[in-house]
Amino acid sequence: MSRRIARVLLDSPLPQLDRLFDYVLLDELGEVPIGARVRVPLRTAGRMVDAFVVELDTESDTERALSTVESVVSTVPVLPERLYRLARRVADRAAGSASDVLRLVIPKRQVRVEKAWKADAVAGTPSDEARERADAVLAEYAGLAALLDERGRGAVEAVPGVTGDALPWARLLSAAASAVLASGASVILAVPDHRDLDRLLTALSDFVPEDAIVRHDSRQTNPERYRGFLRTLEDAPCIVVGNRSAVYAPVQAGLVAVWDDGDPLYSEPLAPYVHARDAVLVRQEQEGSALLFAGHTRTSDVERLVQRGWLADVRAERRVTPRIVLSSPQEMEQPAQRVHSGAFTAARAAIAEGPVLVQVARPGFAPTLVCADCRAPARCAHCGGPLGASHRGAVPVCGWCGRAGLAWHCPSCSSTQLRLAASGSERTADELGRAFPGVRVIVADGAHPVEHVSDKPALVIATRGAEPIAAGGYRAVLLLDGSRMLQAPDLRIGESCLRWWSNAAALAAPGAPIHLVGVDGPVGRALATWTQPAYARSELESRAPLHLPPATRVALVEGVPASVARALEDLRRLPLPTDAVLGPVPVEGEDGRVRALVRFEYAAGPSVATTLRAAVVAEAVKRRRGRGQSNRVPLSVRLDMLDPEL
Known part of the structure; x- marks a missing residue:
């Protein structure tokens, strides 16, 4: 005898629930694909919660006590395997929860949109004239066309100026997207705000067909956003254009390009507070797509990668100086x-x-x-x-x-x-x-x-x-x-x-x-x-002698004194420098709470993030058991916050 097992990720912000749970999948529920939405019982809370199916398995140990999946909300695979791997890796790097990352990319379900959706999109390909225009634009930058063909990584210094009503940087990203789309791969283009998004969409109209473009921004209605998200689940390649959360789009990307990564709008204000630049770097490491950081200026974060040889320095053949x-x-x-x-x-x-x-x-x-x-x-x-x-x-x-x-x-x-x-x-x-x-x-x-x-x-x-x-x-x-x-x-x-x-x-x-x-x-x-x-x-x-970001990474640990002290004690067991921890000091305006900073090298990032995440989970479990305690979170951790906060 055997039974079907569904390993699910609960849609919950609680850190102690940020792992896969096994549930029995009954035969009467029918075929349930990986990535489907389900509802499962949470015994500790005595209620039903939403979840995503991450893995399917069959086990012969029918004596193991397991709860069963209550119902299948939708069989649409909104969480494909590559999206889960990306969310899990991004969350682990930032000592956060995968469900918090997925909330940024998976919209709320729209039943009418889902029923009308048919996964039969045809890949839109650029016309011959559009390809010629794209080749002409790419030829203005030394080695850029070859970098895209080889799925390389580059920091592009955009040419300043205005051509009619269009901007050269928008034409550059559009040409790069057109070239990659013509090769049969999808593209993700991220811009800071709606003004840049509109300018990029205008430029894209000269290079790619309209049905190949998928918008992803906060100005869309819920049905529009869900309809666009379902399009990114299809095999037909497309170009996803949007703001910071667009970098998580579940396409098989051949190119990810970010315009003006120094804009503070790329910093996510919600947990786990991951900057879009960091998410893009993790994604490129997993998928091996081409990667471009373009701008009129260059952040010290991107320059660090250029100095290490991880990014190529791409400049125009004919330099324009205002x-x-x-x-x-x-x-x-x-x-x-x-x-x-x-x-x-x-x-x-x-x-x-x-x-x-x-x-x-x-x-x-x-x-x-x-x-x-x-x-x-x-x-x-x-x-x-x-x-x-x-x-x-x-x-x-x-x-x-x-x-x-x-x-x-x-x-x-x-x-x-x-x-x-x-x-x-x-x-x-x-x-x-x-x-x-x-x-x-x-x-x-x-x-x-x-x-x-x-x-x-x-x-x-x-x-x-x-x-x-x-x-x-x-x-x-x-x-x-x-x-x-x-x-x-x-x-x-x-x-x-x-x-x-x-x-x-x-x-x-x-x-x-x-x-x-x-x-x-x-x-x-x-x-x-x-x-x-x-x-x-x-x-x-x-910044390097002072151990300030981006030369090093910084973690902020905040909470009640006892919780912060236990977390810092765990960190001191790691091979970190003696001056890695600064503080703790009282938080202004927060009675009884303290704050500490932890500076560490990039190589120590996985061990520091794992240790801090374990401390957060341990404190959350203690708070759960102590029913009479305050509702305030006893310990919070944030990695790689913006320098103004630092």
């Missing part, structure tokens, strides 16, 4: 002046030919106010948030709680007078509008999204990352508030500023002047010489 003009803080005529005279003159000359872009640090009118006498930051009397003004002469309003600061007085000097300390996009538009009478002024920020502007004269005031595309490119670009941006308390602020400025400079017309106002030093020189990889290399070299 015309960058620097003005140091010492060259500013007045201390509070925002626009250098040379930049102002260049903008006045260029405005007669077409649009001029002015990049600023913040949106709004005056996002920050200070005391007019002692310059102390103006804070809300109720919550301590910063006070700001929405327009000239407006009553100051708290940026956190929204209360008006009608009777504000300075706690330091008792003054009641306020002063504007920072200029937002709207105040800059107000000031420059008076300096350029008769010129159309366009504000582009989060509250005023603008995607495209014409080639007619206009002043475009945009916050970083919200710059619209100008037909034919901007005739001049002014990068303001650079010194203020560099003062942010962020380990990677230099890399971030260089990325913001380079992306804005890439929107300029050929030969157009680009003025970086009030900034000098290594970041300014890297922009002026367009040597962003060299700056990333210098950042990497300066």
Whole structure:
């Protein structure tokens, strides 16, 4: 006698349930494929939970006490074997749960969509004309076509500029996707936000048929997203285009490409907090697909892989360098002046030919106010948030709680007078509008999204990352508030500023002047010489002696003192340096909780992640047994968090 066994992964966030469980699969349930959704009883909780079938087996030991699968929710194999392996490997690297990773990629079931779905998609192939266009674009980059054919890995320095209404980087990724799709393999293209997604979809229309493109982003409705996910389960190759979670799409990928991996939107805010770049690296290791990291700048994480020889350095055959003009803080005529005279003159000359872009640090009118006498930051009397003004002469309003600061007085000097300390996009538009009478002024920020502007004269005031595309490119670009941006308390602020400025400079017309106002030093020189990889290399070299990421990996351990102490004691049994652990120290605003940092080399990553995961599971089991304890998690672990949090 024998019986069918289904090994399932429970859809549960509890760390102690992050493993496969055996259940009996009764004959009356019929054929159940691997990857199907089922419902199973959880004896410890006395309830039914959803699960995915990961393995099927037959055992002769019918005496072993096992629960049975209650029902089959759907026979659609939404969790193929390659997706489970990827989720398991990503979760293990980040000391997290595989079910948390799968929630990012497997949408909620849509019964109507599932019933209407037929796995009969036909592979869309690029036309001969599209292939010729793709070959011409790939030929602009040395060795890129051969790298794609050999399923190699590369860091691509994208060519700046604007061709009509299209961007060269979007055409580059589209051409690469077209070449791989023509070979019969699927492609994954990841971009940071919806603006880049729309630009990439527009460029793809010139290279591949529409039925070969599968969107994957948060703007889709649930039926649309589930319909697209079912398409990725089919054998017919396709091109998946989306944001950070698109890197988990269950296709047999021949190419995975990531645009602008330094954007913080690639960092997943939910457990296990895996950056899309790390997920892509794990995926390439498992599948052996081609891998491209493209951008106008290069992060120190990618540069580390280039220096180790794991990524090839891919550059254009004909290098294009924008015309960058620097003005140091010492060259500013007045201390509070925002626009250098040379930049102002260049903008006045260029405005007669077409649009001029002015990049600023913040949106709004005056996002920050200070005391007019002692310059102390103006804070809300109720919550301590910063006070700001929405327009000239407006009553100051708290940026956190929204209360008006009608009777504000300075706690330091008792003054009641306020002063504007920072200029937002709207105040800059107000000031420059008076300096350029008769010129159309366009504000582009989060509250005023603008995607495209014409080639007619206009002043475009945009916050970083919200710059619209100008037909034919901007005739001049002014990068303001650079010194203020560099003062942010962020380990990677230099890399971030260089990325913001380079992306804005890439929107300029050929030969157009680009003025970086009030900034000098290594970041300014890297922009002026367009040597962003060299700056990333210098950042990497300066971090190595200090054991800071990405030279090393860092884990954050937080919880009640006893739980953190036990986890750190387990880590000290590993062959780690004596100074690997920093802390623990009290967590600000969290009574009774402490935090510690653990620095370790990449080679020690598996042992550190396994040890910390075991500690989390052990503490979760203790909390489960102690019914009277607090509902707060006693121990949490996060690996490779963003540097601002570090």
